Amino acid sequence: xxxxxxxxxxxxxxxxxxxxxxxxxxxxxxxxxxxxxxxxxxxxxxxxxxxxxxxxxxxxxxxxxxxxxxxxxxxxxxxxxxxxxxxxxxxxxxxxxxxxxxxxxxxxxxxxxxxxxxxxxxxxxxxxxxxxxxxxxxxxxxxxxxxxxxxxxxxxxxxxxxxxxxxxxxxxxxxxxxxxxxxxxxxxxxxxxxxxxxxxxxxxxxxxxxxxxxxxxxxxxxxxxxxxxxxxxxxxxxxxxxxxxxxxxxxxxxxxxxxxxxxxxxxxxxxxxxxxxxxxxxxxxxxxxxxxxxxxxxxxxxxxxxxxxxxxxxxxxxxxxxxxxxxxxxxxxxxxxxxxxxxxxxxxxxxxxxxxxxxxxxxxxxxxxxxxxxxxxxxxxxxxxxxxxxxxxxxxxxxxxxxxxxxx
Amino acid sequence: xxxxxxxxxxxxxxxxxxxxxxxxxxxxxxxxxxxxxxxxxxxxxxxxxxxxxxxxxxxxxxxxxxxxxxxxxxxxxxxxxxxxxxxxxxxxxxxxxxxxxxxxxxxxxxxxxxxxxxxxxxxxxxxxxxxxxxxxxxxxxxxxxxxxxxxxxxxxxxxxxxxxxxxxxxxxxxxxxxxxxxxxxxxxxxx
Numbered sequence: 001x002x003x004x005x006x007x008x009x010x011x012x013x014x015x016x017x018x019x020x021x022x023x024x025x026x027x028x029x030x031x032x033x034x035x036x037x038x039x040x041x042x043x044x045x046x047x048x049x050x051x052x053x054x055x056x057x058x059x060x061x062x063x064x065x066x067x068x069x070x071x072x073x074x075x076x077x078x079x080x081x082x083x084x085x086x087x088x089x090x091x092x093x094x095x096x097x098x099x100x101x102x103x104x105x106x107x108x109x110x111x112x113x114x115x116x117x118x119x120x121x122x123x124x125x126x127x128x129x130x131x132x133x134x135x136x137x138x139x140x141x142x143x144x145x146x147x148x149x150x151x152x153x154x155x156x157x158x159x160x161x162x163x164x165x166x167x168x169x170x171x172x173x174x175x176x177x178x179x180x181x182x183x184x185x186x187x188x189x190x191x192x193x194x195x196x197x198x199x200x201x202x203x204x205x206x207x208x209x210x211x212x213x214x215x216x217x218x219x220x221x222x223x224x225x226x227x228x229x230x231x232x233x234x235x236x237x238x239x240x241x242x243x244x245x246x247x248x249x250x251x252x253x254x255x256x257x258x259x260x261x262x263x264x265x266x267x268x269x270x271x272x273x274x275x276x277x278x279x280x281x282x283x284x285x286x287x288x289x290x291x292x293x294x295x296x297x298x299x300x301x302x303x304x305x306x307x308x309x310x311x312x313x314x315x316x317x318x319x320x321x322x323x324x325x326x327x328x329x330x331x332x333x334x335x336x337x338x339x340x341x342x343x344x345x346x347x348x349x350x351x352x353x354x355x356x357x358x359x360x361x362x363x364x365x366x367x368x369x370x371x372x373x374x375x376x377x378x379x380x381x382x383x384x385x386x387x388x389x390x391x392x393x394x395x396x397x398x399x400x401x402x403x404x405x406x407x408x
Numbered sequence: 409x410x411x412x413x414x415x416x417x418x419x420x421x422x423x424x425x426x427x428x429x430x431x432x433x434x435x436x437x438x439x440x441x442x443x444x445x446x447x448x449x450x451x452x453x454x455x456x457x458x459x460x461x462x463x464x465x466x467x468x469x470x471x472x473x474x475x476x477x478x479x480x481x482x483x484x485x486x487x488x489x490x491x492x493x494x495x496x497x498x499x500x501x502x503x504x505x506x507x508x509x510x511x512x513x514x515x516x517x518x519x520x521x522x523x524x525x526x527x528x529x530x531x532x533x534x535x536x537x538x539x540x541x542x543x544x545x546x547x548x549x550x551x552x553x554x555x556x557x558x559x560x561x562x563x564x565x566x567x568x569x570x571x572x573x574x575x576x577x578x579x580x581x582x583x584x585x586x587x588x589x590x591x592x593x594x595x596x597x598x599x
Contacts, residue, residue: 002496003496005485005489006482006484006485006493009484009485009489010484012484013483013484308480309480309481309482309483312476312480312481312482313482313493313497314465315439315441315468315474316468316469316474316493316494316497316498316539317465317466317468317469317470317494317497317498317499317543318465318469318497319461319462319465319466320461320462320465321462322497401441402436402441402442405436405441405476406432406436
């Protein structure tokens with residue numbers, strides 16, 4: 001018989017209040033763990049995709065929409081820009097390099113992006129199989145695309161107009177898979193990459209030989225329909241910080257294009273999302289505080305019920321410090337159980353979000369190993385247990401055993 | 409004011425007194441649960457009032473066995489675990505053989521895994537005696553052990569107390585208002 005066994009037996013004896021406290025703590029820990037993990041991974045993912053891109057140039061419209069569509073490929077483009085104007089900008093002495101993007105088609109939900117090989121080197125991609133495109137209609141698949149669609153080297157497929165499966169199929173020409181990328185943890189994993197010419201060719205081909213059975217004028221997106229005179233966006237890397245001082249203003253004021261700065265737009269997005277994340281985190285913390293109160297009330301009630309038992313233990317030779325330790329152990333056991341439940345709930349939440357996010361936004365949250373938040377939540381939970389136990393434990397410590405035994 | 413009381417090894421002392429005469433106070437003084445305003449309590453050469461705090465708790469756990477009126481136990485654990493806990497709290501090591509033999513001697517070994525609230529009144533009383541003896545104390549102090557019993561059971565319990573406690577080489581002090589025990593013990597004092 002050990003004191004820890006006794007603490008466990010006492011908790012079992014008060015099963016309902018124990019379960020209530022454990023569940024409250026579990027929900028609080030689970031919420032905080034879930035929110036922190038998701039926001040960290042979202043931030044990480046956003047930062048990885050945006051690294052090295054100083055400016056995005058596209059059609060006028062919402063700058064955030066331009067960033068979301070051109071960099072993260074999760075929104076519709078704001079429109080197309082003139083290739084001539086884009087090429088003129090590319091030659092600006094403050095620009096180190098720029099990457100053209102033409103998009104608007106997809107295959108089974110994965111976007112087809114026309115670009116050049118700079119895009120591959122920008123995201124530091126390596127090939128798992130095959131090589132980069134040599135001619136129009138050759139494509140390189142991101143690792144997730146190849147895995148999800150089970151496409152191998154040499155496979156052919158027809159792209160769809162638009163980003164949904166329901167769009168018109170470009171059956172007049174097919175794409176050939178010539179390369180498959182290794183996972184990079186960036187947006188490149190989720191894209192079908194091809195030469196810009198492929199996008200121009202397929203739409204020229206469409207215009208010449210095939211009448212689309214949909215109306216482009218009413219389509220909710222634009223792409224390089226009038227190629228080769230247009231592209232959708234341009235990702236820009238400056239040569240020096242001077243670029244940020246001059247180029248965005250110049251583009252916005254002197255061209256028909258729009259320049260958006262990813263750092264500013266993403267900070268704006270973070271601050272919008274941050275309100276939600278912070279609110280949820282606060283709710284999680286409040287639940288943890290309520291749980292602490294529940295543990296406190298549970299221990300205090302149990303102490304009232306068990307005051308004779310505790311006095312009995314003193315009469316059997318237990319020191320006041322031993323009783324103090326027993327109450328603290330009970331509280332810590334409760335909190336450990338709540339912590340364990342919370343970690344399980346958090347991970348289940350992440351699994352659910354991962355499968356939902358994968359289907360809806362191609363954004364997956366993964367959790368392998370122990371997350372930082374799970375590590376710091378443990379001492380935090382135990383501290384809550386310690387604080388909740390303090391008053392009941394001091395009461396047990398100070399109890400007058402003679403009068404308790406006499407009044408029983 | 410209490411009279412001078414002496415009880416030796418293997419001896420039993422009955423302290424008789426009506427309600428309000430301070431019987432329980434006397435028992436708590438003897439157990440070191442209270443400090444006397446005057447006089448002293450000595451057990452095997454140790455004056456209880458010289459021991460403070462944890463030292464006194466430790467001394468009580470190792471040398472004094474207590475049986476309370478209601479035969480209270482820790483409800484969340486079994487009879488056997490209650491006995492093991494008493495040894496643990498007294499700072500004594502495990503002695504399963506002794507615990508088993510004690511339970512067997514008191515006829516409750518088959519009920520050792522039962523929770524205290526599953527025991528009959530008689531079984532609880534036997535278990536309380538077993539717990540008082542599990543630390544091999546020098547003295548066992550019992551508070552009103554027979555008040556709630558009929559004549560037949562009163563005699564049986566008194567005999568059991570005397571036989572078991574003195575049989576284990578301890579002294580026995582019973583504090584009660586139960587006049588039926590007056591002629592049961594040779595060594596008795598009224599307060």
